[in-house]
Amino acid sequence: MDNYQIIHFNHPLELNALSFLDIGKNLSAVDEPKSQKKFAEDFTQTIQPKLKMILKMAGENKSPMVYFSLPFLSFLKQQNSNLLLEIKKQVNDGKIQLVGSCAYHSFSYLCSPILFKKEAELFLDGLKNYFEKKPGMFINTACLYDDQVAEIVKSLGYLGIIATANPWHLAGKHSGQVYKSNTIQPFNILLSNGDGPDNFQISLVNGYGSAYTSDFIDRNTSNKKQIQELFLTGNEDEHSVYAVSLPLSSPSWENKIPEYTNNPLQKALLKQNSALVSQFHDQLSIDDWKLLMLLCQPDHLLQINQTSKEEGYDRFISSMNHLTDISLRYK
Amino acid sequence: MIGPGTPSPENSGLGIACYNIAQHLAKKVHLNLFSVESADEMATQEVENGKIETLTREKLTNKKQLMADLVHISIKSEINPYFYAGSAKIEQHHNEALEISVQEALEEFSLKIISKSRNLAFDIIYAHDWMAIPASLKLKGLSGKPFVLQVHALDYDRSGKKSNSWLFELEKEGMQMADLVIAVSDYHKRIMIKAYDIKASKIKVIRHGLDKLNASDYKAPFAEDIILFCGRLSLQKGATTFIDIAEALVKKEQNIRFVVTGQGELMEELIGLSTDSGLMDKIHFTGYLPQNDVFAIMKASRVMVMPSVSDPFGLSALEAVSLGLPVVLSKNCGVSEVLKDVPQIAQNDIDGYVYAIREILANKKLASKTAKENSDSVKKRNWEVVSTEILSALNQEVKNG
Numbered sequence: 078m079d080n081y082q083i084i085h086f087n088h089p090l091e092l093n094a095l096s097f098l099d100i101g102k103n104l105s106a107v108d109e110p111k112s113q114k115k116f117a118e119d120f121t122q123t124i125q126p127k128l129k130m131i132l133k134m135a136g137e138n139k140s141p142m143v144y145f146s147l148p149f150l151s152f153l154k155q156q157n158s159n160l161l162l163e164i165k166k167q168v169n170d171g172k173i174q175l176v177g178s179c180a181y182h183s184f185s186y187l188c189s190p191i192l193f194k195k196e197a198e199l200f201l202d203g204l205k206n207y208f209e210k211k212p213g214m215f216i217n218t219a220c221l222y223d224d225q226v227a228e229i230v231k232s233l234g235y236l237g238i239i240a241t242a243n244p245w246h247l248a249g250k251h252s253g254q255v256y257k258s259n260t261i262q263p264f265n266i267l268l269s270n271g272d273g274p275d276n277f278q279i280s281l282v283n284g285y286g287s288a289y290t291s292d293f294i295d296r297n298t299s300n301k302k303q304i305q306e307l308f309l310t311g312n313e314d315e316h317s318v319y320a321v322s323l324p325l326s327s328p329s330w331e332n333k334i335p336e337y338t339n340n341p342l343q344k345a346l347l348k349q350n351s352a353l354v355s356q357f358h359d360q361l362s363i364d365d366w367k368l369l370m371l372l373c374q375p376d377h378l379l380q381i382n383q384t385s386k387e388e389g390y391d392r393f394i395s396s397m398n399h400l401t402d403i404s405l406r407y408k
Numbered sequence: 409m410i411g412p413g414t415p416s417p418e419n420s421g422l423g424i425a426c427y428n429i430a431q432h433l434a435k436k437v438h439l440n441l442f443s444v445e446s447a448d449e450m451a452t453q454e455v456e457n458g459k460i461e462t463l464t465r466e467k468l469t470n471k472k473q474l475m476a477d478l479v480h481i482s483i484k485s486e487i488n489p490y491f492y493a494g495s496a497k498i499e500q501h502h503n504e505a506l507e508i509s510v511q512e513a514l515e516e517f518s519l520k521i522i523s524k525s526r527n528l529a530f531d532i533i534y535a536h537d538w539m540a541i542p543a544s545l546k547l548k549g550l551s552g553k554p555f556v557l558q559v560h561a562l563d564y565d566r567s568g569k570k571s572n573s574w575l576f577e578l579e580k581e582g583m584q585m586a587d588l589v590i591a592v593s594d595y596h597k598r599i600m601i602k603a604y605d606i607k608a609s610k611i612k613v614i615r616h617g618l619d620k621l622n623a624s625d626y627k628a629p630f631a632e633d634i635i636l637f638c639g640r641l642s643l644q645k646g647a648t649t650f651i652d653i654a655e656a657l658v659k660k661e662q663n664i665r666f667v668v669t670g671q672g673e674l675m676e677e678l679i680g681l682s683t684d685s686g687l688m689d690k691i692h693f694t695g696y697l698p699q700n701d702v703f704a705i706m707k708a709s710r711v712m713v714m715p716s717v718s719d720p721f722g723l724s725a726l727e728a729v730s731l732g733l734p735v736v737l738s739k740n741c742g743v744s745e746v747l748k749d750v751p752q753i754a755q756n757d758i759d760g761y762v763y764a765i766r767e768i769l770a771n772k773k774l775a776s777k778t779a780k781e782n783s784d785s786v787k788k789r790n791w792e793v794v795s796t797e798i799l800s801a802l803n804q805e806v807k808n809g
Contacts, residue, residue: 096694096697096701097667097692097694097695097697097705098624098626098697098701098704098705100629101628101629101630102629340676341676341677341679341680341683342676342679344680344683345679345680345682345683345688348683348688349688349689352688352689387671390671390675390695391695393679393693394693394694394695397688397692397693398692401692404689405629405630408631
């Protein structure tokens with residue numbers, strides 16, 4: 078049985094609360110000190126041991142596959158630059174396989190395809206500050222996948238994408254087999270899970286700061302074969318098409334997607350965020366792009382829905398004030 | 409005095425009025441204030457002048473030390489003058505259980521007041537709204553002292569109609585048993601007479617007043633005119649009507665934004681309505697803001713709309729006017745009795761509101777002149793004047809025995 082695991086490392090960024098009366102004052106949106114403090118608190122007990130295990134696996138030629146969000150790398154650099162240096166060396170030597178995704182591990186795709194594309198681009202740009210190698214394959218946050226995701230990711234130069242299997246009509250499709258996306262230019266897909274017993278498994282694991290249910294890193298999992306090589310095997314014409322018109326998310330993700338999108342406050346936030354992206358995408362500064370992405374962080378969306386009503390309202394109101402703040406800069 | 413305690417997001421106008429009345433009365437009489445709210449700031453002041461003793465929630469719950477926190481939360485959430493839920497049916501089901509727990513908390517609160525006042529020498533019971541009625545009736549029965557009930561809002565106003573709820577019956581009994589009922593407007597007096605069958609002769613109208621308002625330093629960053637809704641996000645205040653007005657208004661006026669200050673049970677529904685109406689880029693929900701921030705937004709706004717289903721007075725309209733902000737009121741607002749040349753619209757007449765707002769936007773000079781005249785007029789009636797009138801009425805009842 079071929080077992081693969083993709084280990085996710087992220088650190089959600091806290092946003093400063095913005096009162097209605099503070100709109101237009103160009104106040105800092107991200108609470109860097111609070112976010113950094115949280116990272117520092119978790120580092121020794123939680124983060125460092127996981128990273129050391131990744132390094133150990135790399136040393137044992139197990140080719141661990143890892144996604145690092147940009148905030149995670151930034152905080153790691155501040156916290157322990159030597160550890161980052163060790164990781165960098167292993168990545169550059171090809172012993173750690175980088176996996177591409179969104180810069181801030183956000184649900185930007187649930188908001189706007191334009192925002193998603195920008196976040197994926199920012200990730201590739203940002204990664205250059207840390208590593209010489211670029212990732213060959215892509216996995217969206219929560220393994221969100223549909224045909225349009227494939228189209229966008231292909232345009233960014235990735236070799237392939239990890240997708241969530243549609244449990245309803247796999248019709249014998251199983252993971253480990255390469256499929257073609259249902260796009261103008263076919264794109265290679267690997268399913269992270271299939272619909273029956275097979276000999277291939279991609280586990281999606283939470284290293285830190287992600288919402289995959291499992292945080293167990295299996296030291297024995299050896300990605301002997303570089304996963305992107307799987308995409309290059311076989312004749313492309315022989316691959317069958319995997320069509321997904323509506324986004325599917327990984328069953329390994331802690332919450333169902335409607336929990337991030339269906340509450341009226343979440344709907345309003347995502348809709349307004351999307352409208353702003355559509356209107357100003359050719360003018361937005363990098364900081365404003367970043368803020369729009371951070372407003373789509375899973376934790377942020379969830380807190381609007383699942384914390385106490387008052388706290389949820391406060392977060393929503395502050396988020397909308399941030400959006401207004403951005404919009405005023407371009408009017 | 410049995411009242412709601414310090415102003416808070418939960419008791420809004422009622423809390424502000426009672427706080428001001430208590431502050432001014434305390435300068436003239438020895439006032440024992442019984443309140444469910446823990447009033448740290450007020451308590452500090454009161455210790456300094458030594459005239460008021462506050463029965464805070466901490467004291468109320470001392471008996472059960474281990475359960476103190478739990479009881480605090482319970483009482484805080486359950487004894488809330490605005491516990492009415494939104495229009496959603498799901499909330500109505502929730503209310504049945506809530507009503508029972510409110511009644512239980514009310515009974516407990518009343519018993520504690522009776523217990524604490526057993527050795528207290530007093531001349532008159534001065535109570536505010538339904539929360540204070542059961543304890544006041546028992547106190548009156550035990551002491552034989554006169555009972556004056558000031559009514560800031562009724563079940564009729566909050567539910568928008570005459571109902572057969574236990575609260576309606578409680579309010580009716582309270583007003584019937586009171587020696588004097590203080591109404592905050594003629595509009596409300598008429599409701600007491602018509603809906604509650606209270607004798608006109610025992611109702612005295614004493615309208616609210618205002619002290620000088622301190623607004624935060626604020627300059628709106630928007631190029632558009634701000635149309636303001638300020639109040640609890642509830643059916644009583646016509647919050648959903650405001651969204652309907654906004655939806656209709658944006659079809660005729662482009663250069664406007666809407667600001668909704670305050671919070672309440674309809675928040676989620678209003679946001680949903682605004683999203684569905686495509687208003688979210690034009691409307692801002694501020695949530696709860698400190699009073700001086702609200703005043704700052706009033707100063708930065710062009711019009712304030714108060715489309716209340718039934719507003720016994722409407723203190724925020726008085727505040728707006730004193731800051732020079734033109735207002736458009738529903739016909740069901742008591743505050744209109746102290747304002748001149750203010751548009752009053754039938755509560756559901758969306759076109760009427762739209763027309764009145766557009767008139768103000770189109771005639772800014774005239775609107776400002778009217779607002780200025782009203783501002784000068786309302787500033788003459790401050791809380792000192794109001795509390796003097798209340799004290800006079802209380803003295804009269806003491807004399808009457």
